[in-house]
Amino acid sequence: MKAFAALVAREVRLAWTGGGLWLPVVFYLAVATLFPFVTGPDKALLARTGGGILWIAALLATLLPIERLILPDRQAGILDQLAMRGWSDELIATAKIIGQIFAFALPLLLATVVGSALIGLPEAQLGTLLLGLALALPALSGLSVTIAALTAGLSGASALGGLLLVPITIPLLIFGAGTLSEDPRNAMQLLAATALAITALSPFAAGAALRAGRI
Amino acid sequence: MSSRQAPLPSISVDNVAVIRGNRLVLRGLTVSARSGDIIWVRGANGCGKSTLLRLVAGLLDTAAGSITTEGQIALADENLALDPNLTVEKALQFWADMDGASANDRSAALADMDLQALSQVPVRFLSTGQRKRACIARVLTSKADIWLLDEPYNGLDSASCARLDQAITAHAANGGIVFVAAHQPPSINVAHSLILDRAEASA
Numbered sequence: 001m002k003a004f005a006a007l008v009a010r011e012v013r014l015a016w017t018g019g020g021l022w023l024p025v026v027f028y029l030a031v032a033t034l035f036p037f038v039t040g041p042d043k044a045l046l047a048r049t050g051g052g053i054l055w056i057a058a059l060l061a062t063l064l065p066i067e068r069l070i071l072p073d074r075q076a077g078i079l080d081q082l083a084m085r086g087w088s089d090e091l092i093a094t095a096k097i098i099g100q101i102f103a104f105a106l107p108l109l110l111a112t113v114v115g116s117a118l119i120g121l122p123e124a125q126l127g128t129l130l131l132g133l134a135l136a137l138p139a140l141s142g143l144s145v146t147i148a149a150l151t152a153g154l155s156g157a158s159a160l161g162g163l164l165l166v167p168i169t170i171p172l173l174i175f176g177a178g179t180l181s182e183d184p185r186n187a188m189q190l191l192a193a194t195a196l197a198i199t200a201l202s203p204f205a206a207g208a209a210l211r212a213g214r215i
Numbered sequence: 216m217s218s219r220q221a222p223l224p225s226i227s228v229d230n231v232a233v234i235r236g237n238r239l240v241l242r243g244l245t246v247s248a249r250s251g252d253i254i255w256v257r258g259a260n261g262c263g264k265s266t267l268l269r270l271v272a273g274l275l276d277t278a279a280g281s282i283t284t285e286g287q288i289a290l291a292d293e294n295l296a297l298d299p300n301l302t303v304e305k306a307l308q309f310w311a312d313m314d315g316a317s318a319n320d321r322s323a324a325l326a327d328m329d330l331q332a333l334s335q336v337p338v339r340f341l342s343t344g345q346r347k348r349a350c351i352a353r354v355l356t357s358k359a360d361i362w363l364l365d366e367p368y369n370g371l372d373s374a375s376c377a378r379l380d381q382a383i384t385a386h387a388a389n390g391g392i393v394f395v396a397a398h399q400p401p402s403i404n405v406a407h408s409l410i411l412d413r414a415e416a417s418a
Contacts, residue, residue: 006312010298017300077294084272084288085313214274215235 004095007082011099018068021103024061025111031057032115043120050119051129051180057115058108058133059169062140065104066161069096069148070210079210090207096145097138097202104144105137125180132179132191136172139195142202143168149209172198223250224286224360224392226271231280233266240266244280246409248392253383253403256396258411264396265292267411268363271394286360286392291350291367299339303330303349306338307356314357324355327382329375343370351379362386362393368401376402 015021035053039045073079082092112133116126147164151157171194178187226248233241240263248254256264269275270282272290297306304325311321325331328348333341341349347370354362362383368376380403383393395401400408 003313003315006309010309014298014300075294076299077292077296078298080269080272080274080294081290081296081310082313083274084290 004091007092007095008099008102011096012103014068015065015099015103021107024064024104025107027064028054028057028061028108028111029115029118031060032118035119046120047122047125050116050121051125052177053119054112054115054121054129055133055173055176058112058137059140059166059173061108062104062144062169063158063162063165065100066144066148066151066165067158069100069145070152070213071148071157074152074213079214083214088207089210090203093145093149093206093210094203097142097199097206100141100145101138105141108137109133128179128184128188132176132184132188135188135192135195136176139172139198139202140169142199142206146202146206146209149206149213152213168198222285223390225249225284226361226392226394227283228267228271229281229283231270231282232278233263233270233275234278235266235275239278241270241411244411248394250390250392251387253387253393253395253401254409255401256394256409256411257398257400262411264411265365267409268292268365268394268396271361272363284361287357288361288363289354289357289359290363290365291354292363292365295338295346295350295353297338297346297349297353300337302335302337303341303352304334306349307353310353311356314359316356316358320358321356324352327355328352328378344372344375347371348375348378351382355382360391362391363396364393365396366398367395368397368399 032054035050036046039049079092083089109130112130113126116129121129143165147161150164151161154160172191175187175191175194178184179191181187228244228246231241231244232239244267256267258264266275268290270277271284272288298309301309304321307321307324308318311318325334328351330345330348330352333345338346338349347367351364351367354364367379371379380401383395383401384403387393
């Protein structure tokens with residue numbers, strides 16, 4: 001358990017030192033800041049569309065840390081050393097996903113409060129938006145680790161990662177946007193179910209990808 | 216009350232074949248090692264020295280044959296497995312935490328490889344030889360029974376080579392097993408010399 005905690009702590013530390021923590025947050029807030037420049041200062045329009053924009057921004061921010069999640073560890077031999085110590089690839093993936101939740105999902109949730117203020121989102125919608133993102137961000141963390149494991153070492157990994165991630169996240173985006181409607185209950189339930197399934201399956205998919213990439 | 220002793224480390228490679236990238240790298244390889252053995256693995260480039268070490272480490276699958284190992288294994292190859300942004304001390308402490316080793320074990324390993332003065336330097340600023348020493352210090356910290364060292368002398372100065380020889384000899388004397396894959400013969404006494412041919416191996 002101590003070793004697992006040490007691996008999770010390492011993931012968070014690497015995110016902190018390697019820009020994986022603040023880059024997605026800055027990107028996320030930059031989108032929130034730029035959006036009103038495009039639509040104009042129409043408060044009603046911003047209130048109606050702002051939540052959806054933050055959802056898309058969160059999804060795109062997921063792409064930013066992908067290159068640093070698996071490839072550096074594979075190249076440095078860290079993954080080999082962990083495998084030699086009896087760590088299953090699924091357990092390594094789980095530690096990385098939990099690390100991502102701390103290093104990516106939680107900061108993004110905090111940034112949502114700032115982002116919603118920048119867009120002028122109604123306060124009543126903020127709670128729903130935070131709840132929806134809190135459900136979806138662990139799934140997005142799982143997907144980013146999975147796609148990082150799938151694309152590690154491939155040429156054009158970033159672009160390929162984006163091409164893979166965007167279609168997979170469409171259900172999360174649809175249900176997430178649905179939670180911003182007047183009656184968010186059904187969409188929230190569907191979002192929770194989808195996010196839970198993705199989060200639960202991600203360690204197995206990422207673990208299989210790690211195994212397949214071992215040479 | 217009887218105390219149960221841990222089994223002695225051993226390695227048994229039996230009639231193993233390995234295919235990598237559609238190429239038969241090893242064929243019919245049989246080799247065994249027991250507690251206290253130092254084995255020099257040698258052969259031309261691409262003959263399968265590193266493959267053999269990764270095979271024993273459990274990182275590769277065999278196409279035929281079987282491998283049995285007893286004891287904890289540590290591998291030092293071309294990959295440092297040390298976070299470049301961390302100081303040498305912190306990078307080693309991560310693996311000490313993974314292996315359940317103490318801070319004293321880590322400090323002893325740093326001393327054995329003469330790295331105390333560099334302990335607070337980030338790994339990325341080390342020279343090639345210093346990185347190699349840090350990598351070997353990781354193996355020393357692990358307290359593993361079996362050491363698999365791939366080209367461990369590359370980049371080391373004569374004083375560092377002597378320190379490594381001393382560490383290898385002491386490890387074998389304490390009952391460990393050491394595989395040294397190197398082109399040049401180690402200056403220490405080796406129990407066996409394993410010569411790998413390109414497609415075929417003989418022990």
